[in-house]
Amino acid sequence: MIVIAHGLVARADLPIPQWLFVWAAAMVLVVSFVALAVLWPEPRLQREEWRPLPGGLGRVLASRPVEIACGAIGAFLLVLVVYAGLHGTQSSTANIAPTFIYVVFWLALVPASVLFGDVFKAFNPWRAIGRAVGWAASKVAGGNLPAPLAYPDRLGHWPAVAGIFCFAVIELVASGSDKPQNLAVATLVYSAVTFVAMALCGVEPWIARGEAYSVYFNLFSRLSVFETRDGVVGVRQPLSGLPGLKPIAGTVPLLAVMIGAVTFDGAAEEPRWTSAALDMSNAFQDIGLTPQHALELAFLIGLIGAIVLVWGFYRLGVLGATSVGGGFTAGRLARAFVHSLVPIALAYVAAHYFTLLLFQGQAVAFLASDPLGDGSNLFGTAHNQIDYTLIGSQGTWYWQVGFVVAGHVTALTLAHDRALAMYDEARLAVRSQYWMLAVMVGFTCLALYLLSQANA
Amino acid sequence: MYFAHAGHWLTAIAYFVPVIAFMVWLAVTQIRERRGRSRG
Numbered sequence: 311m312i313v314i315a316h317g318l319v320a321r322a323d324l325p326i327p328q329w330l331f332v333w334a335a336a337m338v339l340v341v342s343f344v345a346l347a348v349l350w351p352e353p354r355l356q357r358e359e360w361r362p363l364p365g366g367l368g369r370v371l372a373s374r375p376v377e378i379a380c381g382a383i384g385a386f387l388l389v390l391v392v393y394a395g396l397h398g399t400q401s402s403t404a405n406i407a408p409t410f411i412y413v414v415f416w417l418a419l420v421p422a423s424v425l426f427g428d429v430f431k432a433f434n435p436w437r438a439i440g441r442a443v444g445w446a447a448s449k450v451a452g453g454n455l456p457a458p459l460a461y462p463d464r465l466g467h468w469p470a471v472a473g474i475f476c477f478a479v480i481e482l483v484a485s486g487s488d489k490p491q492n493l494a495v496a497t498l499v500y501s502a503v504t505f506v507a508m509a510l511c512g513v514e515p516w517i518a519r520g521e522a523y524s525v526y527f528n529l530f531s532r533l534s535v536f537e538t539r540d541g542v543v544g545v546r547q548p549l550s551g552l553p554g555l556k557p558i559a560g561t562v563p564l565l566a567v568m569i570g571a572v573t574f575d576g577a578a579e580e581p582r583w584t585s586a587a588l589d590m591s592n593a594f595q596d597i598g599l600t601p602q603h604a605l606e607l608a609f610l611i612g613l614i615g616a617i618v619l620v621w622g623f624y625r626l627g628v629l630g631a632t633s634v635g636g637g638f639t640a641g642r643l644a645r646a647f648v649h650s651l652v653p654i655a656l657a658y659v660a661a662h663y664f665t666l667l668l669f670q671g672q673a674v675a676f677l678a679s680d681p682l683g684d685g686s687n688l689f690g691t692a693h694n695q696i697d698y699t700l701i702g703s704q705g706t707w708y709w710q711v712g713f714v715v716a717g718h719v720t721a722l723t724l725a726h727d728r729a730l731a732m733y734d735e736a737r738l739a740v741r742s743q744y745w746m747l748a749v750m751v752g753f754t755c756l757a758l759y760l761l762s763q764a765n766a
Numbered sequence: 767m768y769f770a771h772a773g774h775w776l777t778a779i780a781y782f783v784p785v786i787a788f789m790v791w792l793a794v795t796q797i798r799e800r801r802g803r804s805r806g
Contacts, residue, residue, distance in 0.1 A: 327777075327780075328781075329777060329780040329781045329783075332780075332781050332784060333783065333784055336784030336785070336788075337784075340788075630792070633796065744792055744795075745792065747788070748785065748788050748789055748792055751784050751785045751788050752785040754784075754785075755781055755782050755784055755785045756782075758781065759778070759781035759782065762781070
């Protein structure tokens, strides 16, 4: 699965060297920065303007029957993935579990969240099961259930950080990460932890701050124009969802893990990393580790290193921003601008994985008909094939550059608007953003460099 | 050996020229501002 993670593309035959694309992308960011400084003199995104969908559609979409139906679908898919993983074929390409987890769940839900809002909240199997069990328990207890524990403020998003980090470890570090049985066991373990947490803290408080995937997809859904408020789906001003993000403990590390994990996945194709990983693995074997564990430890170090690199670079930009004055601490600025990292995280996911979604996503058609890989043909699509001609290497590179540039320009816009809202003088606000611009240019260069290595 | 691989290193560095150039420009700007403040 990891081999095809960057798309089945050969070297891109481009009219100019790939590094020139990076220079052009950097120029686009600089020009965008100047344009924002001149044409965007006042904050425009800090006000939350929202109106419901017309004709009662918003109320229907967020109604209890629709919510229950979506939750039931999510719970069914969870059970299907676990069952297929435990009882189906252990071939990663013939069993629905790996493709569903790594492609449908982990990848497809990202653009779905950006386009349609927090759809995962409706389909979240853990939330659905937790609410169903809570409802049943309250009926049995006659409404006399003990109150849940208060969610500790200091815990913040740290459980979500741990959850996303563990997913990255399973996906990028652990051997056997595409084995259906391993994925099913991991899903069961995560489900158990989530159910215990929901029982202790309450379903909605845990979903809002602690459940890894709820928090993860909610971040991306803030880029959508669709938002549900008080049981009604409505529309808001583009990009206005992210300024409303209230950073809490662990929010900055969460974005660092999100971007760092994709960075490491891209770096895995880089010859210098593969050479360094082999050297580290040999060193670990010399101290007694098995070859498998030695390589896993080397990759774990690499993953942590990538996350620390991303966090460090953002921290550098924040420290630079404190130097222009304004009286803000580095911590305050780090939290104030963390929402601008979400489009960067989206750009990284889109650029690195869109070919995987495009190609392996087609496998859902035949895997749905034969989820266990036992020769079934439930919907008559079991013999469908993946069409690898949908996009070539050149088109892939252009889309990747487009995603990266669009994501970083969006991040610049959000950061610029926030700076205008925070600083008393527009001049100070713009100067503070020189450093954020450096961070954006840095992330752009890094993303395109890693993608070029994958295409090499 | 190292000269033989210099081309690969130079190509890799080429990707990061924009951010290196920008950071250098930022650093020079900061130093000039501090000198201006200390004189003023």
